[in-house]
Amino acid sequence: MLASFGLPWLFAVVLPFAKMRSLDPVEYEEGGEVSGVYTPKRDGRITEGSRIYGQEGCYQCHTQLIRPTYAGWDVHRDEWAGLRVSADNSEDTRRETLATDFQDEEIAHVGISRLGPDLSNFGRRIDFYLKKGEYTPEEWVLLHLYNPRGLANYLDDQRVPEKSTCPSKGGMFDEVPTYRAGDDALPLATPDGLAVVPNDRARALASYLLSLKKDTLRNPLPKALNFNPEAPQAE
Amino acid sequence: MSETHPTTETNDIELRSAIDRSLRHPVMFFFTSGALWLAVAIVFGLIASAKKHAPQFLDTFSWFDAGKIDAAHMSALIYGWGCSAAFGIIIWLMSRLSRKECTSAGIILLAGHIWHIGVLIGIVCILDGRLSSGIGLMEFPNAVWIILLFAYVLITVWSLVQFQVRDAGHVYVSQWYLLAALLWFPWIMVTAYLFVFAFDGNPLMVAAIAAWFKNGLFLLFFLPTALASAYYLAPKVTGRPVYSYNLALFGFWSLAFLGPWAGMERLMGAPIPQFLPYVGAAAMVLILVPAIAVGVNILKTILGHDDVVAQSPSLRFTVSGIVLFMVFGVLSFGLHTVTVMKMTQFSYTGYGLDILAIYGVFSLCAFGAIYFIVPRITRREWLSRRFINWHFFLSVYGVASIVICAIVGGVIQGQGMEDLSQPFATMAERSDSYGWGITLAWGFMLIANFFFCVHLLLMWARLGRRSSHPTLFQRHHSENPHGPEGEIDNIGSATA
Numbered sequence: 001m002l003a004s005f006g007l008p009w010l011f012a013v014v015l016p017f018a019k020m021r022s023l024d025p026v027e028y029e030e031g032g033e034v035s036g037v038y039t040p041k042r043d044g045r046i047t048e049g050s051r052i053y054g055q056e057g058c059y060q061c062h063t064q065l066i067r068p069t070y071a072g073w074d075v076h077r078d079e080w081a082g083l084r085v086s087a088d089n090s091e092d093t094r095r096e097t098l099a100t101d102f103q104d105e106e107i108a109h110v111g112i113s114r115l116g117p118d119l120s121n122f123g124r125r126i127d128f129y130l131k132k133g134e135y136t137p138e139e140w141v142l143l144h145l146y147n148p149r150g151l152a153n154y155l156d157d158q159r160v161p162e163k164s165t166c167p168s169k170g171g172m173f174d175e176v177p178t179y180r181a182g183d184d185a186l187p188l189a190t191p192d193g194l195a196v197v198p199n200d201r202a203r204a205l206a207s208y209l210l211s212l213k214k215d216t217l218r219n220p221l222p223k224a225l226n227f228n229p230e231a232p233q234a235e
Numbered sequence: 236m237s238e239t240h241p242t243t244e245t246n247d248i249e250l251r252s253a254i255d256r257s258l259r260h261p262v263m264f265f266f267t268s269g270a271l272w273l274a275v276a277i278v279f280g281l282i283a284s285a286k287k288h289a290p291q292f293l294d295t296f297s298w299f300d301a302g303k304i305d306a307a308h309m310s311a312l313i314y315g316w317g318c319s320a321a322f323g324i325i326i327w328l329m330s331r332l333s334r335k336e337c338t339s340a341g342i343i344l345l346a347g348h349i350w351h352i353g354v355l356i357g358i359v360c361i362l363d364g365r366l367s368s369g370i371g372l373m374e375f376p377n378a379v380w381i382i383l384l385f386a387y388v389l390i391t392v393w394s395l396v397q398f399q400v401r402d403a404g405h406v407y408v409s410q411w412y413l414l415a416a417l418l419w420f421p422w423i424m425v426t427a428y429l430f431v432f433a434f435d436g437n438p439l440m441v442a443a444i445a446a447w448f449k450n451g452l453f454l455l456f457f458l459p460t461a462l463a464s465a466y467y468l469a470p471k472v473t474g475r476p477v478y479s480y481n482l483a484l485f486g487f488w489s490l491a492f493l494g495p496w497a498g499m500e501r502l503m504g505a506p507i508p509q510f511l512p513y514v515g516a517a518a519m520v521l522i523l524v525p526a527i528a529v530g531v532n533i534l535k536t537i538l539g540h541d542d543v544v545a546q547s548p549s550l551r552f553t554v555s556g557i558v559l560f561m562v563f564g565v566l567s568f569g570l571h572t573v574t575v576m577k578m579t580q581f582s583y584t585g586y587g588l589d590i591l592a593i594y595g596v597f598s599l600c601a602f603g604a605i606y607f608i609v610p611r612i613t614r615r616e617w618l619s620r621r622f623i624n625w626h627f628f629l630s631v632y633g634v635a636s637i638v639i640c641a642i643v644g645g646v647i648q649g650q651g652m653e654d655l656s657q658p659f660a661t662m663a664e665r666s667d668s669y670g671w672g673i674t675l676a677w678g679f680m681l682i683a684n685f686f687f688c689v690h691l692l693l694m695w696a697r698l699g700r701r702s703s704h705p706t707l708f709q710r711h712h713s714e715n716p717h718g719p720e721g722e723i724d725n726i727g728s729a730t731a
Binding site: 001007012103148167170172 | 294298300303306365367435438443511576577
């Protein structure tokens with residue numbers, strides 16, 4: 001009895017946990033010269049926002065996992081894994097999820113189902129599509145959280161927003177008299193004298209969502225981590 | 236009552252009555268509170284499912300937001316109903332099989348209240364959203380886990396003591412399972428608590444261990460409890476010994492060896508040590524082995540007693556639970572291969588399997604046990620054959636509909652996800668109709684549980700029939716499956 005439970009406990013839980021706790025740093029190596037160590041860059045209210053993401057149960061319908069191709073075709077879904085080369089974008093930034101991607105979070109929100117799209121690169125998608133939009137990325141995300149069915153979609157081939165089944169997070173917003181809202185008011189048509197203002201949780205969540213840029217645009221991968229190295233250039 | 240002093244039949248009856256009397260309050264508390272939690276879990280399930288295809292439903296109540304309500308639904312089902320029912324079954328069965336009266340009913344009752352207060356705090360925190368842990372699959376706040384663990388020890392330690400001080404002699408198959416469940420539960424819970432909440436680790440391993448815990452709860456706690464009840468009831472009600480002792484041994488050890496490896500297949504493709512999801516998937520595939528072993532053993536035990544199964548509510552529920560365990564084995568076998576997991580990993584399918592496990596396998600066996608135990612501890616018979624019948628059919632059809640909708644819908648959803656020629660939206664829309672099916676099925680389950688809950692509460696209020704004739708599905712039967720008439724259960728062999 002002790003062995004039947006003890007062995008899996010040791011080999012599937014304790015040792016992997018200890019091993020994953022301190023991952024060896026991966027070095028950038030160019031022509032035999034080490035030029036630095038890969039350090040994932042993230043900015044935004046990561047720890048706080050990630051906890052709110054979990055508390056609000058976003059992981060029930062959204063994943064944050066780009067699986068290697070043996071486990072699924074996530075890399076090839078539009079903008080899930082990063083940006084592909086197009087008229088507006090010269091660099092292919094797509095990549096799979098790495099063990100360092102969830103730094104500063106309490107838990108990796110791998111997710112349970114995909115009733116909504118994967119969010120690994122949600123922030124990247126918003127930046128890319130809202131370049132010439134009428135809203136700032138933060139405004140767009142807050143409007144989306146307030147009413148997912150009230151916005152023009154940023155992606156044509158995704159679900160049109162009226163059909164989105166994403167819940168409205170109205171509880172994270174307050175209706176206040178306009179004179180008290182100041183610059184915080186959302187750009188919404190509201191009844192006279194009233195404005196919709198996001199609370200601090202909504203702002204932290206939006207900041208976290210916009211930080212989801214797990215592609216290689218700002219963080220080029222060292223060769224040892226890059227499973228999709230570029231084809232060698234012809235001399 | 237050791238071997239040197241063989242008990243007479245009268246002594247035996249007195250002992251059983253004394254055991255039942257000593258456990259009446261805690262066991263009834265666990266069953267009734269569990270049934271109330273089950274009603275809550277089903278209402279949450281209905282709301283959660285409705286919100287997946289009708290997002291504006293109850294839109295103005297932020298406590299019921301999709302996401303939070305899903306977590307509350309599963310937590311109420313697992314910790315409110317599942318654990319509560321399991322505790323009732325464990326403490327009663329262990330007392331009966333160890334032939335020891337319970338001397339600590341007061342403490343168990345108190346600990347039971349502590350458990351439910353813990354669960355209530357946890358659910359309220361999940362729905363409120365600001366105080367829950369935010370850890371998927373372990374959403375209760377940090378402190379609630381400590382409360383639950385503390386209550387668990389106070390509830391179950393007496394059963395371990397009873398087993399330890401039992402009179403020497405045969406250890407029943409049921410007792411292996413009970414003992415295993417009693418020891419596995421704190422082990423997985425303490426491990427999960429420490430690695431998820433106390434130690435600082437890679438967030439991916441935290442997610443993996445939470446997934447391992449969730450699977451462990453079913454395979455190493457709920458399932459053994461359900462099987463203990465089945466291995467007790469099938470021989471008891473039919474009056475025959477278990478078909479094969481060796482097969483029972485094999486079924487037990489195969490589950491014991493496979494169970495602790497399963498769970499991390501939920502993270503297939505995640506950057507954790509690569510063998511973990513594979514080992515988890517392999518264990519889930521091989522769950523078919525104990526499923527067949529147990530299924531064959533129980534079904535062979537009752538073979539030839541179709542009339543008893545048709546008449547006895549407890550046996551009918553138990554046998555359905557065991558059949559669904561075999562179905563679970565087959566589905567788990569088919570759905571955890573790498574090619575299928577590509578499609579089903581992030582779809583409705585996982586939910587379908589969870590519900591099949593907790594409602595289909597565990598709960599049906601637990602209902603069987605409850606229909607058997609309650610008349611014995613209250614000394615009253617169930618009031619209405621019809622209520623039991625409705626409960627049975629609505630539960631079985633309800634759970635079958637949920638599982639079929641979730642698994643078929645999940646596979647179709649997954650196919651769409653893998654088909655890159657289709658936009659993601661098409662996939663999401665495809666699963667909508669299956670979502671409707673699940674919502675409807677939860678509606679049936681709600682009605683089923685209404686009958687169960689009302690019936691159980693009436694029994695709790697000691698309003699059951701004062702009769703020595705058990706409530707069976709058919710009237711005027713010539714032979715009573717619970718033993719000769721005139722004495723509630725206390726005659727008849729307890730061969731397990």
